[in-house]
Each structure stands twice: as structure tokens, then as C-alpha cells.
Amino acid sequence: MSEIKNQDLPLLKVKDLHVYYGAIHAVKGISLEVHEGEIVTLIGANGAGKSTTLNTIAGLLKPRQGSIVLGGVPVDGTGASKMVFKGLSLCPEGRRIFQHMTVRENLEMGAYSRPNEEIESSLEDVFRRFPRLKEREKQIGGTLSGGEQQMLAMARALMSKPKLMMLDEPSMGLAPILVDQIFDIIQELHESGVTILLVEQNAQMALSVADRAYVLETGRIAMSGDASELLQNDDVQKAYLGN
Numbered sequence: 001m002s003e004i005k006n007q008d009l010p011l012l013k014v015k016d017l018h019v020y021y022g023a024i025h026a027v028k029g030i031s032l033e034v035h036e037g038e039i040v041t042l043i044g045a046n047g048a049g050k051s052t053t054l055n056t057i058a059g060l061l062k063p064r065q066g067s068i069v070l071g072g073v074p075v076d077g078t079g080a081s082k083m084v085f086k087g088l089s090l091c092p093e094g095r096r097i098f099q100h101m102t103v104r105e106n107l108e109m110g111a112y113s114r115p116n117e118e119i120e121s122s123l124e125d126v127f128r129r130f131p132r133l134k135e136r137e138k139q140i141g142g143t144l145s146g147g148e149q150q151m152l153a154m155a156r157a158l159m160s161k162p163k164l165m166m167l168d169e170p171s172m173g174l175a176p177i178l179v180d181q182i183f184d185i186i187q188e189l190h191e192s193g194v195t196i197l198l199v200e201q202n203a204q205m206a207l208s209v210a211d212r213a214y215v216l217e218t219g220r221i222a223m224s225g226d227a228s229e230l231l232q233n234d235d236v237q238k239a240y241l242g243n
């Protein structure tokens with residue numbers, strides 16, 4: 001199917017997504033859009049269905065119902081390994097870098113969808129964005145600090161030059177100063193034009209950096225809108241911002 005070129009078309013359009021784990025109906029009819037250049041965040045409590053939504057878009061889970069369209073092309077049923085070739089990359093929850101490989105080898109693994117001759121320029125680009133990883137190029141991934149492993153996971157996701165980068169809980173388990181650094185990097189990626197779908201439990205940080213947001217409650221979208229407006233919303237403040 002040919003790619004449809006239309007500025008008004010969202011880069012990602014998810015419609016009426018339903019996902020089950022056996023009898024558990026985890027995602028109950030979620031629809032969302034991400035436009036080119038945006039940061040869109042999914043926030044919500046534990047178990048709201050955020051990771052399930054992201055993993056389904058990434059092709060790791062199969063929806064029972066609904067459609068997923070990337071760049072005008074239906075991609076549901078594509079499968080995770082092929083989604084990278086369609087321009088989508090997922091930086092999973094818990095980082096999941098290759099613990100026994102070096103920083104450089106981890107990054108090269110992220111570029112498996114790219115032609116060999118382009119890998120070096122991607123590495124240069126990623127090392128420019130993450131100078132700390134350049135310093136540790138030959139270090140074994142598993143020996144990096146938690147914050148550095150998160151940076152490596154994000155850098156690895158960038159190696160495929162994705163149209164859409166999906167980040168699952170990048171702040172998880174990190175000290176506040178490292179959380180600030182990770183969000184600074186997300187902001188920089190945004191400023192350089194990377195389109196991001198961000199899942200976060202840290203609603204304050206996520207809403208501060210995002211353009212738009214969807215609030216998930218027990219598998220459904222409870223609210224959506226401009227992130228700056230949701231940050232001021234009384235219900236959001238009470239439920240997710242501890243105010």
C-alpha cells in the first residue's frame with residue numbers, strides 16, 4: 001500500500017483498540033493520535049493499560065479489535081521486529097539493554113534495520129546527543145549506572161532513525177536528578193524534531209514536557225487535551241499530581 005502524503009494526517013492513528021490477556025480485558029477501546037513533531041504522553045495509575053497500549057502499537061501484543069495506522073499505512077499485525085522497518089521504535093520499560101554487550105554493540109544492535117553504510121553516521125549522531133555514552137563506548141552495558149542505562153536504551157532506540165519513538169516509563173527507578181536529566185534529553189529530542197509517544201507515571205514531568213496528553217483509567221481514556229491545560233486541571237491535580 002502506498003504512503004499517503006498529507007500534512008493533516010496524524011503520523012500515528014490508533015482507533016478503538018481492545019487488548020486482552022486471556023480473560024483480562026486490559027485495553028478497552030482506546031483511540032489516540034500523534035502528529036509529526038509532537039510529544040504525546042499517556043499518563044495514568046498502575047495497571048491503567050499504558051504499557052499494554054504501547055506494546056500493542058509496537059507489535060509485541062496482538063489487539064483483538066481496532067486499527068493502528070502509521071504514516072497512512074495500516075500496521076496492525078506487522079509484528080515487532082518488522083515495526084522498526086516501518087519507522088517505529090520502542091524504548092521499553094525497565095530499559096532492557098543487552099547487559100553483556102558494550103555500549104557500542106548495544107547501539108549497533110539498535111541499527112539492525114539500517115543499511116551498513118549508514119550505521120557510522122547514526123553512531124556519530126547518537127554520540128553527539130549523548131556524550132557520556134561516547135566516553136563509555138567500550139564499557140559493558142550492565143556495568144553502567146541506572147541513568148546511563150536509560151540513556152543507552154534511548155540512544156539505541158534512536159539508532160534506527162525512527163519516525164516515531166515510544167518511551168515506556170523512562171523515569172522509572174531513577175533518582176530525581178537523573179529524572180531531570182532524562183527529561184532534558186526528551187525535550188532536546190523534541191526540539192530537534194523527533195516525534196515521541198511517552199508513557200509515564202510521573203505525570204508532573206510528563207505533562208511539563210508534552211504537547212498533548214491522554215489520561216488512562218482502567219483501560220479507557222478518561223480525559224485528553226493540551227498537556228499544559230491538563231496540568232492545571234483540578235481532577236488531574238488531585239488524582240495524579242498529589243495536589
Ligand SMILES: Nc1ncnc2c1ncn2[C@@H]1O[C@H](COP(=O)(O)OP(=O)(O)OP(=O)(O)O)[C@@H](O)[C@H]1O
Pocket residue numbers: 021024026044045046047048049050051052053201
Ligand atoms: N502479562 C500480563 N498478563 C496478565 N495481565 C496483565 C499482563 N500485563 C498486564 N496485565 C494487566 O493488564 C492491565 C494493564 O496493565 P499495564 O501494564 O498495561 O498497565 P500500566 O498502565 O502500564 O501500569 P504499570 O505502570 O503498572 O505498568 C492490568 O490490569 C494488568 O494487571
